[in-house]
Amino acid sequence: MEHPDNTPSFTSRLERSGHWSKDLEFLAANMLIARLRLVMYADQQPATVVRCAMELYGLYASNSGLPSARRDLERLGSER
Amino acid sequence: MAKALFSVAEVARLIESGKTLALAGDERVLRQLPRGNWIGGTTPYFIGDAGGVCSRDLIHVTELGEDAQAAQIARYDARSIDRVYIDAATAAYSLIIIPAQSPTHLRFALGAPSFERFAHRPLIGWIAGIHLDDLGKVAALVFDGRSGEAIADGAVVLHARLPKGKVAELAILNIFEMGEGPDIKFEKDGFEAREAVVGGVRVNWAKWLEQKQADTRLPLVADYLGTRVNVSFQNVDAAASVVRFYAPVFVGVTYRHARPVRDYAAQFTRHVPADIGQVTFSCNCILNYLYSELEGKRTAAFTGPVTFGEIAYQLVNQTLAYLLVNDAAGT
Numbered sequence: 001m002e003h004p005d006n007t008p009s010f011t012s013r014l015e016r017s018g019h020w021s022k023d024l025e026f027l028a029a030n031m032l033i034a035r036l037r038l039v040m041y042a043d044q045q046p047a048t049v050v051r052c053a054m055e056l057y058g059l060y061a062s063n064s065g066l067p068s069a070r071r072d073l074e075r076l077g078s079e080r
Numbered sequence: 081m082a083k084a085l086f087s088v089a090e091v092a093r094l095i096e097s098g099k100t101l102a103l104a105g106d107e108r109v110l111r112q113l114p115r116g117n118w119i120g121g122t123t124p125y126f127i128g129d130a131g132g133v134c135s136r137d138l139i140h141v142t143e144l145g146e147d148a149q150a151a152q153i154a155r156y157d158a159r160s161i162d163r164v165y166i167d168a169a170t171a172a173y174s175l176i177i178i179p180a181q182s183p184t185h186l187r188f189a190l191g192a193p194s195f196e197r198f199a200h201r202p203l204i205g206w207i208a209g210i211h212l213d214d215l216g217k218v219a220a221l222v223f224d225g226r227s228g229e230a231i232a233d234g235a236v237v238l239h240a241r242l243p244k245g246k247v248a249e250l251a252i253l254n255i256f257e258m259g260e261g262p263d264i265k266f267e268k269d270g271f272e273a274r275e276a277v278v279g280g281v282r283v284n285w286a287k288w289l290e291q292k293q294a295d296t297r298l299p300l301v302a303d304y305l306g307t308r309v310n311v312s313f314q315n316v317d318a319a320a321s322v323v324r325f326y327a328p329v330f331v332g333v334t335y336r337h338a339r340p341v342r343d344y345a346a347q348f349t350r351h352v353p354a355d356i357g358q359v360t361f362s363c364n365c366i367l368n369y370l371y372s373e374l375e376g377k378r379t380a381a382f383t384g385p386v387t388f389g390e391i392a393y394q395l396v397n398q399t400l401a402y403l404l405v406n407d408a409a410g411t
Contacts, residue, residue, distance in 0.1 A: 027251065028199030028393050030307040035193040038332040062169075062200040065408050066249050 010053035010060075010076075014040065025068035032059055084383035085128040085138040088112050094141065095225065100151045102175050102238055102361065103223070104385035105139035106211070110223050111230065113139075118225030119153060119236040121177035121208030125369055125386035127362075132374035132386070136211070140385050142175070142361045144240055151240040155224055158183040161235055165197040171239035173248035173403060175361060176205030179220040180388040182233040189328050190269060192394040199393045202250035204403045205237075206363040207389030212370075220388065247408040248360070252392045253400040254308050255347045258301045258336040269331055271314075272324045290318040297371045299398045300325075300335040311335065312367050312397035326367075326388065327395045344372030345379060348400070352380040362402035363387045 014036060024030055036052040063069040086094070088109050094101060095116035103110065103120035110120045126133055126140045144151050154167055161184050168174040178185045185207060192198065208220040221230045242248060262279030276285035289296065296313035314324040329335065341347055362384040368374060369386045382400060392401040 024305055027307055028202075030304040031193060031309070031393055032199060034302075034304045034330075034333060038330075041332060058197075059199060062197075065247050067247075067406075068249065 010056045011049055014049060014053050014056065024072050026060070026063065026066065026072050027068070028063065029056065029059060029069070029072065032056060083129055084140055085126060085133070085135070086141050087137070088139065091139045091141060094143070100144040100238065100240075101225070102142040102144065102177070103139050103225075104206075104208075106136040107218070107221055107230070109137060109139055110221075111228075113223075113225065113228070115228050116225050117151070117153065118223075119175070119177060119238055120223035120225065121179070121206065121236075121385070122221045123206075123209045123366075123385050123387060124211045125209075125366060127364055127369075127374065127379055127383050127386060129383060131376045131378040132369055134211070134375065140383070142384070144175075144238065144360075151238045153224065153226055154237045154239060155231070156184065156235040156237065157233060158187040161188050162191060162195045164188075164203065164235070164237060165195050165200055167237075168201040168203060168239055169197060170241075171201055172242035172246070173202040173204065173240055173250070175238045175240065175403075176203055176235055176391055177208055177222045177237075178205070178235045178391075179208045179222050179232055180210075181220065184233055184235050185389075186271070188235070188391075189271070189389075189395040202248050202403060203391065203393055204250050204361060204401055205391040206385055206387035206401075207391070207395070209366060209388035212366075242405065245408055246405055249404050249406070250392055251402055251404065252307075252390075252396065253348070253351055253402065254310060254396075254398070255341055255344065255351050256299055256301050256308065256310055256338040256398060258303060258308070259298075259339040261337050264300065264335040264337070265333070266329045266331055266335075269328055271326075271328050272322050273329060274321050274323075276323075284321050286316050286318045286321050286323050289316050289323065294337060295340065297367070298338040298340060299367075300329070301338045302333045302335050304333075309396055310338070310398045312365070325397075327397045341372075344368060345374060345377040349380050352382075356381075357404045357406045360403045360405045362400060363390055364400045365390060365398045367398050368400075 101118040299310035
């Protein structure tokens with residue numbers, strides 16, 4: 001499985017997450033992003049966004065065998 | 081449908097044969113079981129093979145033997161529960177039980193999404209409860225079958241592995257949808273709220289709910305990027321100006337009161353995905369059982385404990401949580 005090339009895809013996604021279309025299937029990602037949005041709202045430093053993106057990337061990397069996560073990754077990859 | 085509810089004698093035989101089990105039952109029957117490779121939690125409410133049932137004599141059995149190559153039992157308390165996802169890292173999935181209203185319950189509910197390695201592996205489970213006739217008289221318990229010990233504050237977890245080529249995936253089935261009412265936001269995380277920002281206006285929320293004659297059998301629903309996550313009302317105390325919940329509300333999350341649901345069991349069946357695969361474990365909420373009068377009614381192919389909270393990575397309410405074990409893609 002090809003991952004989106006490291007964190008930039010996730011960084012871009014998180015930066016747009018206020019307007020994120022409802023297209024993620026992986027339940028855990030939706031729950032994590034709900035928290036990460038609050039973290040980024042409280043601290044809008046670029047480094048915070050990157051740290052959050054890495055956290056999201058790590059979640060997908062750990063779960064890349066799950067069908068719902070794989071479908072999300074394929075969609076993220078196709079959007080690069 | 082496979083048998084889900086067993087007598088004490090039948091469960092004792094399963095334990096003595098070396099099975100790895102996750103059990104749900106009344107305190108009295110769980111205390112009678114022999115030591116072995118099992119965890120348990122208290123509830124006398126179940127969805128059995130014949131539908132919803134309340135029994136102080138039967139035990140719901142989830143047998144991990146067919147799916148799990150090996151399962152390790154672990155215990156946590158309010159100080160160590162933040163390690164649960166770290167310890168789960170080498171498991172295929174983990175099944176957790178926590179007693180209602182314990183410090184560990186509160187710590188997990190408020191903190192889980194911030195725990196290190198949150199959701200890096202599926203964590204499913206439930207909040208142990210009691211018979212509603214016993215509210216205020218006895219405490220919910222969990223059991224560590226290795227010692228037979230009953231625990232009023234802590235969590236018991238089965239970290240399970242799977243054979244190569246198998247994968248576990250956690251899902252929820254929530255038939256509640258956001259209603260047409262105003263957005264509701266909170267300014268503090270917690271299991272209770274005195275004020276809420278309703279439609280952009282800060283209000284005494286208990287009084288607001290009372291004035292609107294809101295049906296608090298229906299949960300608050302938050303939209304997590306398309307996934308609906310519920311928080312249930314425990315009570316509304318207008319005199320004390322406080323609203324209490326069965327799961328915490330969080331700052332920055334937008335909630336709405338749910339739209340009414342007619343005939344939960346029928347709606348539920350309509351929402352079950354086709355070709356769902358092998359359900360290894362599921363649990364449903366005591367409030368769905370009560371408000372939707374599930375006694376004697378089946379909820380598709382799902383059986384399991386009826387609980388005081390469901391854990392699908394984090395604590396949710398009025399939701400069916402379930403775990404599927406299927407072939408990994410490409411195998």
